[in-house]
Amino acid sequence: MSVTDAQVLRIETMAAKIRASIIEMLVAAGSGHTAGPLGMADVFAAFYFHILNHNPKKPEWKDRDRLVLSNGHIVPVRYATMAHAGYFPVKELLTLRKFGSRLQGHPERTRLPGLETTSGPLGSGLSQAAGMAYAARMDNQKMRVYCFMSDGEQDAGNIWEAAMFVGANRLSNLTAIIDRNNIQINGMTESVMPLEPLRSKYQAFGWHVLDVDGHNIEAICDAVDEAKAIYEKPTVIIAHTIPGKGVSEIEFDYRWHGKPPSAQEAAVFLRELRSLRGKVRGEHE
Amino acid sequence: MPQRNVPLRKHKDEKERATRDGFGDALLSLGESDPRVIVLCADLAESTRTLAFKEKYPDRYIEVGVAEQNLAALASGFAAMGKVPFVASYAAFSPGRNYEQIRTTIALNRQKVIIAGMHAGISVGPDGATHQMLEDLGLMCMLPNMTVINPADALEARKATLAAAMHDGPVYLRFSRETSPNVTTERTPFVLGKANLLLDAAKPDVAIVATGTLVSQALIAAKALANDFAVTVLNVHTLKPLDIPGILKQAERAGAVVTVEEHQLRGGFGSAVAQCLGTFAPMPLELVGVSDRFGQSGTPSELLTEYGLSAAYIAAAARKAYHRKRDA
Ligand SMILES: Cc1ncc(C[n+]2csc(CCOP(=O)(O)OP(=O)(O)O)c2C)c(N)n1
Ligand SMILES: [Mg+2]
Numbered sequence: 001m002s003v004t005d006a007q008v009l010r011i012e013t014m015a016a017k018i019r020a021s022i023i024e025m026l027v028a029a030g031s032g033h034t035a036g037p038l039g040m041a042d043v044f045a046a047f048y049f050h051i052l053n054h055n056p057k058k059p060e061w062k063d064r065d066r067l068v069l070s071n072g073h074i075v076p077v078r079y080a081t082m083a084h085a086g087y088f089p090v091k092e093l094l095t096l097r098k099f100g101s102r103l104q105g106h107p108e109r110t111r112l113p114g115l116e117t118t119s120g121p122l123g124s125g126l127s128q129a130a131g132m133a134y135a136a137r138m139d140n141q142k143m144r145v146y147c148f149m150s151d152g153e154q155d156a157g158n159i160w161e162a163a164m165f166v167g168a169n170r171l172s173n174l175t176a177i178i179d180r181n182n183i184q185i186n187g188m189t190e191s192v193m194p195l196e197p198l199r200s201k202y203q204a205f206g207w208h209v210l211d212v213d214g215h216n217i218e219a220i221c222d223a224v225d226e227a228k229a230i231y232e233k234p235t236v237i238i239a240h241t242i243p244g245k246g247v248s249e250i251e252f253d254y255r256w257h258g259k260p261p262s263a264q265e266a267a268v269f270l271r272e273l274r275s276l277r278g279k280v281r282g283e284h285e
Numbered sequence: 286m287p288q289r290n291v292p293l294r295k296h297k298d299e300k301e302r303a304t305r306d307g308f309g310d311a312l313l314s315l316g317e318s319d320p321r322v323i324v325l326c327a328d329l330a331e332s333t334r335t336l337a338f339k340e341k342y343p344d345r346y347i348e349v350g351v352a353e354q355n356l357a358a359l360a361s362g363f364a365a366m367g368k369v370p371f372v373a374s375y376a377a378f379s380p381g382r383n384y385e386q387i388r389t390t391i392a393l394n395r396q397k398v399i400i401a402g403m404h405a406g407i408s409v410g411p412d413g414a415t416h417q418m419l420e421d422l423g424l425m426c427m428l429p430n431m432t433v434i435n436p437a438d439a440l441e442a443r444k445a446t447l448a449a450a451m452h453d454g455p456v457y458l459r460f461s462r463e464t465s466p467n468v469t470t471e472r473t474p475f476v477l478g479k480a481n482l483l484l485d486a487a488k489p490d491v492a493i494v495a496t497g498t499l500v501s502q503a504l505i506a507a508k509a510l511a512n513d514f515a516v517t518v519l520n521v522h523t524l525k526p527l528d529i530p531g532i533l534k535q536a537e538r539a540g541a542v543v544t545v546e547e548h549q550l551r552g553g554f555g556s557a558v559a560q561c562l563g564t565f566a567p568m569p570l571e572l573v574g575v576s577d578r579f580g581q582s583g584t585p586s587e588l589l590t591e592y593g594l595s596a597a598y599i600a601a602a603a604r605k606a607y608h609r610k611r612d613a
Contacts (some may be wrong), residue, residue: 031411072415097411099583099591105413120415121378122351152328155350185328186348191326193350 003050003221011217014084015045019246019273021080021093026260029097032105035243036150037077039181039214043148043239044081046220051067053143056086059114065143066116066132070125071150071179072106073258078115079103087114095267123156125149126176130166133174144228145174152184155193160205166234167206175227176207178234179214181243202236214239246273301464304498307442308460309334312371315450315553321369322450325349326613327356332462333373333403340480357383360398361390364550369397369450376402376418378457384424385453390563391455392428399449400425404462406497406547407575407592408585417580422496423552425457426525432477433525435459436553437500438467441522444475452477461547463585465498468520482535486515490610491603492535494519495545496554498574499594503545514607524554536562541569545599550574569609571602 003011018041026032048054053065069078076096083090088102096100102112106120117128129147136143153159166174178198186192195201199209208230212219219240227235243257244250247269261269316338323345330336330348332342339346349356353374360370372379379402380387391398402421409417425433432452442460449456455558468483483500484507493516495503500520507516519535521528536542542562544555555572562570575592589595 029411096580097413099581099587101582103412105582106415108414115391118415121382123382152351154350155328157352157354158395185332186326186330192348193352 002225003218007050008217011045011049012042014049014081016043016246016273018045018077018080020270021083021090022076022246022267023266023273024260025076025080025093025096027263028094028145029260031256032076032260033073033177033248034260035183035253036071036074036179037080037252038182038247039241039243040074040077040148040179040218041081041244041245042215043177043241044077044177045145045219048081048085050221051224052146054200056082059087063141066129066145066188068116068125068129068132068145068147069107070128070129070147071122071153072119073151074179075107077226078107081116088112091238094135099210103192122150122153123158126159126162126166129174129176130162130169130171131225133166134169134170135140136173137171147174147176149176150179150184151181151189151195151198152192154178154195154198160268163205170206171234172231174234175224176234178236178238179241180238181241183243183252183257185254187254198238206233208233208235209238210235211238211240214241214244301466302439303461303464304442304565305332305334305460306464307436307439307469308401308446309337311443311446312338313341315447316345319369319450321367323347323368323370325356325360325363325370325372327353327374327378328482329349329374329403333375333401335373335571353378353382354386357386357398358390361386361394361396363398364391364398367397367532371399371401373403375416376405376421378414380421380424380457381418388428392430394455395430397454398454399446399456399458401458401460403460405459406461407580407588408461408463408498408547408570408593410463410585410588411582412515413582414579417546418574419549419580420458420552421459422524422546422554423556424550426557427552430454431525432456432523433459434477434523435497436522437495437497437520438465438469438612440467441469441473441475442470445522448475448477449496459497461498463498466501468500468504473487475522478523478526478528479532480519480521480523482517483520484516484518486517488515489517489535489539490514491541491607492517492519492539493543493545493599493603494521494532494535494558496521496524497547499547502589502594502596503599505596506603509596509600510603513604516603521554524557527561529559529565532558532561533565536568537566541610543571543573543599543602543606545573545594547594548574550576569606569613571606573599573602
């Protein structure tokens with residue numbers, strides 16, 4: 001087993017803190033995306049507190065693993081995770097989306113160290129990750145490249161151009177993670193533009209495909225371990241998540257894609273999130 | 286100098302709307318009047334104001350998902366079969382993402398597709414630079430066969446959309462997310478390619494030629510200058526074809542010009558006016574616009590100030606143009 005019970009507990013505790021920070025920062029910002037960030041809190045916590053080879057004090061360290069966030073609108077979860085991991089002070093989170101902040105509404109590499117790239121316009125992250133992975137292989141660099149994408153983003157042709165390239169070049173040092181939360185802006189993904197069978201699409205493009213519960217820390221860590229052990233192919237992990245995870249009023253509701261909670265709602269949500277600490281795991285046992 | 290942007294006085298029963306709202310209104314009437322009209326949307330129905338059309342005419346609303354390249358080229362195909370397709374997305378993605386598809390399959394191919402670019406300009410605010418499209422007017426004006434319209438308020442946006450549907454050829458319409466004061470009325474004429482003089486003066490000293498929702502800031506600036514010298518304000522809603530006679534007329538009356546746009550200065554509206562004046566009537570010219578920078582997160586009003594686009598900066602540019610003319 002790649003991750004101990006004590007580690008899982010710590011990661012879950014961090015995920016709970018990250019969720020609370022997301023709510024707080026969105027309220028302070030007065031705009032931004034809620035469902036996606038909450039849904040990806042467990043995956044981000046697993047990466048920054050266990051999987052990634054990184055150093056918050058040296059964000060430009062050459063041999064760090066690269067994490068490319070393609071669906072830039074969920075960046076509140078990345079900012080919150082980075083702050084809790086020690087990249088910058090937690091209180092800076094409250095500057096999200098404000099004039100002069102390093103925490104832009106969509107992530108900008110040139111403003112905050114550790115972001116790896118600028119995104120927001122969907123569909124171009126996998127290509128950039130592929131460029132990094134290919135370059136690393138050329139130079140015999142051992143670091144790994146991870147690309148986080150959303151499911152709505154799979155509509156974009158650019159994703160499939162990249163998927164074809166990665167498959168053709170067998171970039172096994174690249175692992176993609178798809179936030180499969182089944183929502184996008186106009187509704188459920190399967191009603192806007194059906195993606196299924198997503199698994200066989202990636203398989204047909206030459207990828208090894210894993211489906212995991214995106215709220216099960218152990219399963220996430222195990223899936224990444226499996227991806228690292230495979231040298232013939234790139235791996236994509238389809239992380240099945242609940243949009244808005246942790247706040248029952250937001251969960252599964254696509255209308256929470258792009259709006260922040262009000263101050264009153266936030267008070268209720270934060271209470272619910274804090275009472276959930278420790279219970280998150282139980283649901284998936 | 287930076288000062289808060291003062292909104293224009295509103296009529297008492299008139300609520301402020303965004304230009305995208307005028308687009309939504311026009312789509313509904315077009316749905317009724319022209320069965321050839323269809324709407325293609327890339328997962329942004331609510332914010333592009335195509336949702337009402339979708340609900341009223343579900344059979345003529347086509348959802349393409351987050352796929353702007355497909356959006357543009359599909360529309361070309363629909364147009365080839367006699368439909369009148371409107372494609373709606375954010376300007377950052379359409380024409381930002383799908384420029385080549387627009388260039389070849391719509392402009393060069395001369396298909397009548399109407400491209401609606403929403404959330405254009407810096408006033409998008411907190412979303413930041415990735416979503417603040419400041420290059421769309423230049424990109425679209427460079428394309429042969431393309432007509433480009435940048436309405437100043439919601440009323441004009443509605444008229445512009447109706448005019449685009451009647452026009453024989455592809456059209457780009459630019460819209461803002463933020464509400465803005467009305468600078469026109471229901472009765473203001475809208476003729477494609479013909480600029481409207483909104484503020485006249487008997488003996489003008491400076492002509493402000495403005496485009497888009499910043500026209501309201503130009504009018505505020507003109508008011509602030511009223512005691513110093515005489516200013517005219519020309520609303521140039523059509524950037525292509527540019528109303529060269531209309532612009533030259535006001536420029537020559539005044540002898541000094543200020544251009545105003547929520548767009549990069551290089552390759553934008555100011556450049557087009559400079560080209561026109563440089564060719565036909567060289568004179569002092571000051572350009573207000575974004576000077577070779579990307580945007581950033583902030584409130585619309587913070588950003589208009591940071592990027593030098595608000596009324597105070599327009600007034601300062603007019604003073605400069607006035608003095609340059611006087612000292613020449
Ligand atoms: C190229 C591009 N087109 C459109 C958008 C607008 N947009 C932002 S998020 C989004 C929905 C995408 O679905 P998903 O990422 O699955 O949303 P979530 O699950 O986070 O709610 C869209 C269409 C964009 N950011 N980029
Ligand atoms: Mg989604």
